[in-house]
Amino acid sequence: MDFTPIINQVVGALWYLIPIGILAATLKSAWFKGVAGEFIVNLSAKLFLDKETYHLVKNVTLPTEDGSTQIDHVIVSKYGVFVIETKNIKGWIFGNPNQKTWTQQIYKHKNKFQNPLHQNYKHTKVLESLLGLNENQVFSVVVFVGDSTFKTEMPENVTYGKGYIRFIKSKVQPVLTELEVKQITSKIEVGRLTPSFKTNREHVKHVKTIVAEKESRQNCPKCGSEMIIREVKKGQNAGNKFWGCSKFPKCRGVVNVT
Numbered sequence: 001m002d003f004t005p006i007i008n009q010v011v012g013a014l015w016y017l018i019p020i021g022i023l024a025a026t027l028k029s030a031w032f033k034g035v036a037g038e039f040i041v042n043l044s045a046k047l048f049l050d051k052e053t054y055h056l057v058k059n060v061t062l063p064t065e066d067g068s069t070q071i072d073h074v075i076v077s078k079y080g081v082f083v084i085e086t087k088n089i090k091g092w093i094f095g096n097p098n099q100k101t102w103t104q105q106i107y108k109h110k111n112k113f114q115n116p117l118h119q120n121y122k123h124t125k126v127l128e129s130l131l132g133l134n135e136n137q138v139f140s141v142v143v144f145v146g147d148s149t150f151k152t153e154m155p156e157n158v159t160y161g162k163g164y165i166r167f168i169k170s171k172v173q174p175v176l177t178e179l180e181v182k183q184i185t186s187k188i189e190v191g192r193l194t195p196s197f198k199t200n201r202e203h204v205k206h207v208k209t210i211v212a213e214k215e216s217r218q219n220c221p222k223c224g225s226e227m228i229i230r231e232v233k234k235g236q237n238a239g240n241k242f243w244g245c246s247k248f249p250k251c252r253g254v255v256n257v258t
């Protein structure tokens, strides 16, 4: 008996699964998710932000200590420079501005990821330093573009999808002149940031110091006061460092140095 017609029939019936499989793999791929995130930010900027006022610059390369880093989107306007970090993470999101890591939860599966506000804080500081701006002129915005739900209260600059537009539009106080907006936009656009930075190591040191200061700052778990690095004076732990409450001896709050 000849099986060829049957085989042909089976192959004929199954062959459409191949493009479906490719499509499904594409939709699941990190590449597509990245592109989708990009797309949401680009499209909503085009639709909801006036082109005359807001200038979107994509893929901005910034220098860092160990090379360079990429910011997907920077929006320059007289209301400030907005540095946008997109996060493609789905599920329940738990986090607060001061934590080093945030948590993603899908059913019972938990996953930690770097606090995007801290990540973007570095970007905003580098940009401030390179452009000679201050913290009232540069804003950090984090946009979650996956299918996610915040399960803890988030600051107003952490948003879903096109929600970041609302944050940008909430800034209505002009902090830059039209001329400054033009100069900043062209500086960022032509990518003149990297070479100038390489010749000027001061920026790196400057940013490193402020970031380190911010990341290590502690508040007393007992009374909320500032904490100070202290050293154990006696006993077998002598010489070890710890955070002690600045209100000592009135308050005896301590935190381990991590």
Ligand SMILES: [Zn+2]
Pocket (backbone or CB within 6 Å): 220, 221, 222, 223, 224, 225, 245, 246, 247, 251, 252, 253
């Ligand atoms: Zn205290």
